[in-house]
Amino acid sequence: MISSLSLSFAGFEEMPRRSKLYEAQRAEGAQFTEDRGWEVAQKFSSVDEEYETLKRSVGLLDLTSSGLIEATGPDRVRFLHGMLTNNIKTLNAGQGCYAAMLTPQGRTVADMRVYCLKDSLILTVEPGLPEKIAIGLKKFIISDQVQLLDRSEELALLSIQGPKAGELLSQITSHRDPPPQLFDHCETETQLGKVRVCRVDRTREGGYDLIVSQKNLLEFWSLIQQTAKWLGTKPVGLDALNIHRVEAGIPRYGVDLDETNLPLEAGLDHAISLNKGCYMGQEIIARATYLGHLNRKLVGLLLAGGRPAHRGDKVFQKEQEVGWITSSVYSPSLQRAIAMGYLRREAMEPGANLRVEHAGTSIPVEVTRLPFITDKLPIGTRA
Incomplete structure (x- = not known):
């Protein structure tokens, strides 16, 4: 059974949706922007201050526009193992992975984080994707005993990101040993009730996603800020997060990749298991992997001057x-404009000098490897 989902990926509602935190964030000085059919906080103070918060302390992010899908039923693991790029069968309760859903031609329908619980699997996805994923999966549910339920109206996603995220977590939860490995997760108690803590690094500075109840979302938002003021914890908007994301070379679905891209083109090798067996689009991915032949790839670009492309x-x-x-x-750490983009094979060699054209203006650029800042935590590092 697939529950009805109110947001269509093909066309967002005319009026952007708002988080239950909207009024509280507006009172905190937030300026808003539209993102995937949602009105989200762009910044609370200055982007520079929020950038430094993520780099040196811990920032609080409202990700309630994200979708959460729960898979239940005795065939849930086998079914999703055959539909997603990563190995679902080997996950134990408390473990998770990053994965993608592909077309038969190996193109990327969606990326997601998959968390294995005792009796279900939870998928967290980008805004606007739950219905697209549900429709795509539903076509292949024939005799499988699996149900896909949209939990986005019941559960919400907050995130704490930065090098002091672990310290903050120890202050608000009863769990003194937070999940150490990327995508590990656990349910723990807070003074407001249970919360699921997931090890997710959205900036490569360390961090955790928190799956909380929509019923006391505002209370969680306030609790985190009040409890950890001494750490310098502040709410952070989309702009500062985006700067860190680009510096870290982390592609975002709908921005840096979509259904025209192979996941390998976007550098999503860590979303793919090469020995799990068949899944949707597997033959195309295997061929590209073993032949080592990609016609284009997502790379880093160093721009001359300080203006982003x-x-x-x-x-x-x-x-x-x-x-x-x-x-x-614009990267404050590098003190220059940077970009991610796709280049054809003959132009993607690091050090190559190219140019970007915008509105009649030519900007010299140099190809570089991702991530831009190499002293950020590598994927999988303990917090």
């Missing part, structure tokens, strides 16, 4: 178009 700007090698920009920000 725009998403969709074209990249040229001499007079030949060789790629395009997907994300671009």
